[in-house]
Amino acid sequence: MLSLSHFNRQSIKGDIFGALTSTIVALPFALAFGVTSGIGATAGIYCAIITGLFASIFGGTNQQISGPNTGLTVAMVAIVSSFVAQSPEHGLAAAFTVVSLAGVFQILFGFFKLGKYFILVSYPVISGFTSGIGVLIILSQIEPLFGSSLLDLNLSVNTFINTNTLVGLACLLVLFVWPRKFSHIVPASIIAVAGATIFYLVSASDIPVVGAIASELPSFHLPLWDSGLAGEMVKSALLIATLSTLDSLMTSLTVDSLNNDLHDSDQELVGQGIGNLVAGLFGALPGGGATMRTVTNLRAGGTTPLSGILHSLFILAIVLWAGEYTAYIPVAVLAAILMHVGISIIDWNFLKRIHKISLFSVVLMISTMVMAVVFDLVTAVLIGVFIDNLVTIRRLSELQLDNIKLYTAKEAEHLPFIERQIFTEIEDGVTLLTISGPIGFGVARGLKQCVSNADENKDLLIDLTNARFVGITSTIAIEEIILSYQDEGREVLLSSVCERVRSDFNKIKLLDKISADHVFTTRVDALVYLKYKRKNAVK
Structure with missing residues (x-):
């Protein structure tokens, strides 16, 4: 100016x-x-x-x-x-x-x-x-x-x-x-x-x-x-x-x-x-x-x-x-x-x-050009951007799915020694679901499919230690998982919920669906809770 x-x-x-x-x-x-x-x-x-x-x-x-x-x-x-x-x-x-x-x-x-x-x-x-x-x-x-x-x-x-x-x-x-x-x-x-x-x-x-x-x-x-x-x-x-x-x-x-x-x-x-x-x-x-x-x-x-x-x-x-x-x-x-x-x-x-260029990029370029000539410019841009965004979201979702892991004790070698030790003791009672990085709406379906593979007789610990963003669609998917576990009489625990993710959860009052004593500051706190819960159940 x-x-x-x-x-x-x-x-x-x-x-x-x-x-x-x-x-x-x-x-x-x-x-x-x-x-x-x-x-x-x-x-x-x-x-x-x-x-x-x-x-x-x-x-x-x-x-x-x-x-x-x-x-x-x-x-x-x-x-x-x-x-x-x-x-x-x-x-x-x-x-x-x-x-x-x-x-x-x-x-x-x-x-x-x-x-x-x-x-x-x-x-x-x-x-x-x-x-x-x-x-x-x-x-x-x-x-x-x-x-x-x-x-x-x-x-x-x-x-x-x-x-x-x-x-x-x-x-x-x-x-x-x-x-x-x-x-x-x-x-x-x-x-x-x-x-x-x-x-x-x-x-x-x-x-x-x-x-x-x-x-x-x-x-x-x-x-x-x-x-x-x-x-x-x-x-x-x-x-x-x-x-x-x-x-x-x-x-x-x-x-x-x-x-x-x-x-x-x-x-x-x-x-x-x-x-x-x-x-x-x-x-x-x-x-x-x-x-x-x-x-x-x-x-x-x-x-x-x-x-x-x-x-x-x-x-x-x-x-x-x-x-x-x-x-x-x-x-x-x-x-x-x-x-x-x-x-x-x-x-x-x-x-x-x-x-030398990927087939998708070539088709996208030529189709946008043809639509600009045959139809009109705004149709060409809107359809071109729409198709490109769909493919981009799919590719990002595939990458983000790698940030979702479902572990049993045998698969949790990456955990610190004390956590791995506790996890081994309570393996028959809990499945660990870790969510890392940003999670967009394209991951919601994969998130639910991942949990559906879990043992039906175990509780679920959802660890968000490395999660930085969870969109509203994925938040609703997590809510559906929590409600389905609760309907079956199983417990869901949350650990390491950062402020940004907590803000996403609060938008749909997700944390109201879980007892406050099932939300933990760290993963080790959640595992210790599960360990003592198992001991008390044995007694």
Whole structure:
């Protein structure tokens, strides 16, 4: 978050250069994303201005540059087309309300400190998700580039020799072959835009162009709630909020790795949320952290949130005083830029090593990618995360089951000598169940199965000396074990219950089910009690 400490003579120069450089990189992308959304170039430009400004002022990553990006644009295209089809009169206004509502959700994510959970997504899911977005972007640019949709595309020579397609393919070639060492001086996207624009002016070709951007500030629109679209509006807002959050926090992690700093995830979500809240009110696309632009800002000298603020102001100045010149930019060059983005963000590094990766990870990645393309992004993420978590829980449960041991005296060599000696004396009267480490809900069934193998004529000592956490499901399983033993007239004793485990037990009043004299401070105390109980029974 911006503070007075960020304003100093040493950093301001770097922030100015960082802002200028990132502005040059951001402009073509803002135009391209705006045009692709179907709302217009202005929506992309003002997204870069508004989200960039507010995310820098209120965010938690010093060098973050925010604006429109691939996933959010793909999602917005689907939202706008769906809403307008269902409600031609109010659909577009409802879509912008979704952007503002997404901002509110992000602010709540930050307020409830959920930032750390959004980055706990496995790599195959993220890989499949981003690759799916790449495929969607490529598919969305086929019509602007070739003049027809994928289904109607004719792969004849005539398709590739028309002026619009040739301009786009030439720009795409420039984007791929432009030397990386020159990119920090003049980005390839600027070369492509400049070259295509000059060609259009010189040749006077009749090809689609972006059109002029009005040299005025966007108008304010009150949110519109369409009751017929209420369910879809909430779902779409959660999707936008999630996508923006993931993009922003992943970019923040990239910044941390480059400058050995630590961002504030929750504050970043608040800043991005405020940016999207305001963007929706002014008819702009939703935005999030933009990795390429952020890294450009960082490499060029940007060190504080001031660089992001200046970035937004520079774009605003260009729009207000030079917006009319976008009328000469061919749509084909923007399609080429996004086609390049789509191809670049597909995780080729993962795909080329697919034969070396576990089958589950490969299936998870590919299925997430396919679902992102065939269904929608939120379905892809939710199902991918759900499946991944199920498998992870199963694997953790298998490991945790190793922390549950059922002993007789012959199997208890690990016990200290005095305990082993006592245990040997009372072997025919008790079974020892030891629980170690953290025990999650996936272990509950295995816990009950373990005890079911015990001798039905013996009492049970449950030792929790090394237990550090017992979830509510496993706590209920322990309660069921205690009650079943008591119903059969057998006793259950507990030993070494630490405060954290005791807290878990108290949530369901488990300790009320056991007599206080059957809860012992140490295992040896419990064994001594059982020893004297056996002696008294013999007498």
